[in-house]
Amino acid sequence: MRWSLWMCRLIVGFLFVSSLFLFSTSSTSSFYNSSSPCHPHESSALLHFKHSFSIFNYPLLDHEYCGNNIRASTKTVSWKNGTDCCTWSGVTCDKVTGNVIQLNLHCSKLQGIIHSNSTLFFLPHLRSLDLSFNNFSGSQISANFGRFTNLRHLNLSYSFFNGQVPQEISYLSQLISLDLSSFYNNLKLETWSLQRIIANLTNLKELCLGYVDMSFVKTHSLMNLSSSLTSLDLSDSDFRGKFPEIFFLLPNLQVLYLEGNEELTGSFPKSNWSTSSIRELALSWTAFSIDMSYLVKNLKFLNGLYLSNCKFITSYPPLAMVANLSKITFLDLSYNNFGGHISWNIFLNLQQLISLDLSGNNFIGQLPKNCANSSNQISFLCDSSHHQLPSHVPMNLENLDLGSNNLNGTIPSWLYSLSVLKELDLSNNQFIGTIQEFQYASLSHLYLGGNKLHGPIPVSLFQQQNLTELDLSENNLSGAVGLDQFSKLKNLEALTLSYNNLSLSFNNFDNYTLPNLVYLELSSCNLYEFPYFLRASEYLLVLDLSQNKIQGNIPKWLWNVGVDTLGFLNLSHNLLTGYVPEQLPWKYLYCLDLGSNFIQGHLPIPQAFTVLYYISYNQLFGEIPSSICALTSILVLDLSHNTLNGSIPLCLGNLSELSVLDLQMNVFDGTIPMTFSKGNSLVNIVLNGNQLKGPLPRALLNCRNLEILDLGNNTINDTFPQWLESLPNLQVLILRSNKFHGSIGSPNVRFPFQKLRIMDLSDNQFDGLLPTQYFENFLAMMHDERVRTLEYMGKDLSWKYRSGVIVSGYYQDSMMVTMKGFEANFEKIPNIFTTIDLSKNNFDGEIPKSVGNLKSLKGLNLSHNKIWGHIPTSLGILSNLEWLDLSSNNLYGEIPMQLSEMTSLEVLNLSQNHLEGAIPSGNQFDTFRNDSYIGNLGLCGFPLTKTCGDDEAQQPSPSANDDEEATNGFQWKYVYMGYGSGLVIGISVGYMFFSDERLACLMRKVGGDRWVKLLKKRKRPNGGFSRRRRN
Structure with missing residues (x-):
């Protein structure tokens, strides 16, 4: 696990508090004893600044990064004309002079552009400015920020700034902390700007440039950084080349985050490193050569080590060296292809360890269990052979992530009795048995999906008042569950129960709600109607009710759910009927799947943000409206298996992002569009089973990425x-x-x-x-x-969603093909x-x-x-x-x-x-x-x-x-062979046929839906976030 963002915020907060303490003891300004009112011109400047933005509830920020209650009010609500601005939320004044010296609008839900003439720049006495985690809609960082020459702390992180970092930042010579961290490289930093910043900011203690594009910055540009530097974060900045070893020798450096720079090489210094003061080191997903034995020997004070997906060169097993990290608190060794049984005695003897991440490896075997002869005071653990381990239950453990391994057996009882356990991730393993009752209500995140667990959901889960995310999907859990039971979990933001044997029930006359719900995934849960509590879900991001038995019309109230927030909606494989509005209401919907229902009427068109649109296997009719040309971000468009008619719109060949176009099994006529433009992204074109005619357009030659071209069953006349x-x-x-x-x-x-x-x-x-x-x-x-x-043929998809946030997924290719005399539907190729x-x-x-x-x-x-x-x-x-x-x-x-x-x-x-x-x-x-x-x-x-x-x-x-x-x-007819070659037919190819009379269905669907899901960044208990996993 890795919390660079959280650590940056923590250090910034510490420096803010420290500076406030210094200010309070200075002879010229006291914050606590006098009460000079705010200056009118500064009050006016703040009000004008407030009114230049709209207030927007943005769950992607509120839920994932700010740790806020989504419904919490913004700080600027308290800013009112005629009141003293020094009393406003987020505003701090010098008690002697009345000047505004600190403005903290962190997570204030501001949306809009910061122009170069903004009245923000009329506050010349500012010493601390925090505008982090807002949405400034791709604003450039104005050169006027360089006018705040009194600034000690500047934080513009994760607020959707765009473009170049201006060299005028280098004018802020008194800066102690600077955080320009960005969303997915929207900001760019050139070598000459960085060199000026380094040369002039000689008092800098903290520099955070995570996700700032530094791909053209030379590594030697960092050589003159201040020796007083305590924290450096260059994570995910596309920083390349060989990292200077001298940085490991900086006398005051305590935090060094370089993770996510996959072309960044380097090694540890060979001498004079034993005096290092580094406390936090993150080299995950880099090309560093890591000598684990040397690292452990020299970094004696290390309490946070993040080495996910790394290149180890030590002659000793890296895991064996971990035992010497006596002061380690946070340890991440995920995605390193470690295998075999976990040496639990190594980790359980780390007395200060509170967070352990071993996910994404190839570990096998069972977790240690409570020894039968343990006393009540000290509970020792035994391995699967009942041999006592030289360690007891790790009662200090707060976070344990063992997801995506090959662990098996039952979940041991000691995991249910950890009094401070906040996050437990055992997902995607082979655990069996039932989920036992948790003894303490300390959980905030629980992920048990993708195992073989059975039985009911334990009652104690409904008593976890701090629970924010719960994933029990893809198990064999059974029993009747009333959704009203989850209403007790007032902090619940994400609930995933898909693909079990549960029968969910609810009373649509009850008034319970889940006020903070952001993710709800109830696919294949035997639902017969829409959960009525969703009517009050204003801030929903993800809703998946697919593969249920919901029938009838889509209720009108659903069109008002998450109008400003919903990004993912999957209602496919139900029994929905009736008509859908031709213009869908959700402003920021990126994935919509209404496929495999009985929906009628004309083709509904989502808003321009939509990236994935599936509405196949319905009863739509009429022509494709011209408004579909507004879907300029569309990657996948699947309108197949309807009765749509008319001509195929010419604009579909000009949608530059379109990767998959599937219009098969409709009644389209006319010719194939001649407008496939150069540089298009088309990979799949499937027009099978229509009434298309004329010659094949040579513009298809512009589809250089094309993998599948299926024009079967038309009347195309050509050579x-x-x-x-x-x-x-x-x-x-x-x-x-x-x-x-x-x-x-x-x-x-x-x-x-x-x-x-x-x-x-x-x-x-x-x-x-x-x-x-x-x-x-x-x-x-x-x-x-x-x-x-x-x-199987398919493609990875990724796209920028709302001001640069990257969403990733996977599209599964399919096709109809004649084999062995039959038309076979391959849901996977x-x-x-x-x-x-x-x-x-x-x-x-x-x-x-x-x-x-x-x-x-x-x-x-x-x-x-x-x-x-x-x-x-x-x-x-x-x-x-x-x-x-x-x-x-x-x-x-x-x-x-x-x-x-x-x-x-x-x-x-x-x-x-x-x-x-x-x-x-x-x-x-x-x-x-x-x-x-x-x-x-x-x-x-x-x-x-x-x-x-x-x-x-x-x-x-x-x-x-x-x-x-x-x-x-x-x-x-087909005959099974009784010798080895039959295995090749049935298994290696991935399809199988039976010798029988007429077969009603020759190929069954394999592997579920083709829609892709949002890969959620999971919020960590400390309010930070983990880096995305690249498996």
């Missing part, structure tokens, strides 16, 4: 789009069931379609020879994928799935031998063409091939014996050709039915009744049922 061969990332090309015609020809580039894995040109009017030269150059199909780790389908065209000529080079092929369908010649023996090399369809052609000769070596082959169709001779035997060929060979009168041997050498025997006719199910005389 083969050979020009697509130069798209460097194209992996899926589906043009089936259109009016494409002509020959495919030869490639014009050296490596055509170099990443293509799925090619479906079936059911068109292509003619000429099979595209031999393409087969010879499909590089992505030539690698044997059997040893490749199974993954395996990275090892490779297929070519050229069936139902007019191709002629022979099957090229080069097909045998496509070693990763899972499926090959060349049926219903005019192909002639022999079946090439090279097909026998395709050891991954699972289905082969060469039916309804003019092939002749014998079936090559080499095909029996295709041990993965599950389905074979050679029917309706002119093949002759003996059918190969052995391996898969012993499993195929006679309908694999119907229409080849010259074939003999098993499974046909005609034995080789017996000219009298006749081939069996297909049954009536066979004729009904397969027009070409072939009945697609």
Whole structure:
């Protein structure tokens, strides 16, 4: 765990208090004994400053960073004309002169621009100015801040300032603390500005530049920093190069935060380091070479160490060295790929340890348990072999994070009896058993999601008055839970109960509310209606009620919930009906998923902030309104499986951020837009199952990031789009069931379609020879994928949300593809799935031998063409091939014996050709039915009744049922093999079929929804925040 922000604020606060003490004892100003009134011109300046902003409740700040009650009033409410400004909240005056000398508007919910002529700059006597955690809407830091020459403390952090840090900051020569920390590099600092600041601010003790873009600053620019410096925070500043070792030797440096600078290298000094005064050291997510034994030896006073995802070079196991950190209080060793059992005796002997983070590693085994013979006074712990550990229960532990490991067993009873435990994270492990009752009401954060816990929610959780975040999702918890029970938790801000076996109930006539609720995730909780207590949730950020049984119209009161705050709304996979307003009310909604319901009417359009919009599988009709062009931030637009009609708006090709466009299975007509602009971000274009016509627009060549192009089942009339061969990332090309015609020809580039894995040109009017030269150059199909780790096509998404805050997520690709004779819906596309389908065209000529080079092929369908010649023996090399369809052609000769070596082959169709001779035997060929060979009168041997050498025997006719199910005389049925190759079919590819009559559903949804979730930064008990996790 890492709290750079909190530490900066703590030190700033300490320095403020210290300076106030100095002021109070000075001969010229006493704050506590006299009462000179505020000067009228300064009072007027403050009032004008107040009125230049609006007051905005911004939960992203209030909830995550300020630690405020969301409904708390802003400080400027007390600023009223006709009253003494020295009595106003946040304002401090010199009691002798009456001058305003301190202005503290930290977390005051101000929104607006600070202009260069702001009346703020009419307060020349200011010694302390704190404007942190407001929303100044991308304001530039004015050069006029340099006029506050009396300033000792300046804090402009996390208030959405933008642009360059002005060199005029260097005029503030009396500064003791400077905090310009930013949101995700919106501020930039150049080398020359930093050098001037360092040269002039010789009294500086604290410098915080977290998230300020310093990518162009040279590391040597820091060499002249004041020797009086006590705290330096350069975290997440994109600082690069080799960090000077001399900084570890600064005599007064106590806090050094460098984390999050992934290209920052460095090492520890080799001598004269034992006198270091460093107390807090954060090197997480850097390229530092960390010698743990040397660090422990020299930093004797270390009480905070943050080494998440680090590069260790010590010859001793890093964890073994931890035992020597006798004064350590905060320890973060997360995401380091540590494995094996946790050496609990090391950590439990750290007597001053109050916070331990070992999350994101590969630890296994069980947590230590209370020894059976422990006395009442001292409770010792035992390992899983019942051996007593040389330590007792860590009663001082406040924060324990073991999330995202492979720990198992039950949660030990001692964890339920820690009297000061505030945060417990055991999420994403393999814990079993029930959740026991907590003995103390000390919890503020509890994360147990992603385990195998069962049973009811313990009663004691409803008595945790300080609880702000509770995550019990993705377990097997059961029982009836009344949502009114959570109303006792007045501080509750985040509640996640999704994906359990709970049955939630509530009485919509009760008036209870959860006044501070910000996150609510109740997916798959057996809800039948909308929780009525949400009607009073003004500040909701995230609402997920997906995969329930909520039916009927969306209630009108929901449109007023979180109008100014809601960012994520998922109501998908319910039974919602009726109409939705065509203009949705939420101003800052970035993700909206209404998919898989029965919503009717015209397409509703969200506000311009929307980034992810899913409303597929509904009953929408009409044209796409032109207002959709205002969604300039949209990344994913999924309107598929409705009955929308008309033309596709031209602007969709010009939305520069759009990555996924899915309009399949509607009734769109006209041509595909010709307006795909250069530099666009499109990765997926899925227009399957419409009535589109005309030629394919060559503007698609501008989609250089394109991975999936699915235009199947339309009436597009064009020749083969050979020009697509130069798209460097194209992996899926589906043009089936259109009016494409002509020959495919030869490639014009050296490596055509170099990443293509799925090619479906079936059911068109292509003619000429099979595209031999393409087969010879499909590089992505030539690698044997059997040893490749199974993954699925998808993409990481990240975007700036509201003044620069970064939100991340993941989009899961899906597609419809013909395999083994059926239309299969892939909700996930395996990275090892490779297929070519050229069936139902007019191709002629022979099957090229080069097909045998496509070693990763899972499926090959060349049926219903005019192909002639022999079946090439090279097909026998395709050891991954699972289905082969060469039916309804003019092939002749014998079936090559080499095909029996295709041990993965599950389905074979050679029917309706002119093949002759003996059918190969052995391996898969012993499993195929006679309908694999119907229409080849010259074939003999098993499974046909005609034995080789017996000219009298006749081939069996297909049954009536066979004729009904397969027009070409072939009945697609699958047989499980009883030997090792069957494992490849069923497991490694990630799909499985059953030998049965007609299958109602060939592919079930895998892995849940495709919408992405907000990756929440979790507020820590001390009011700070942890860095985002990069797993």
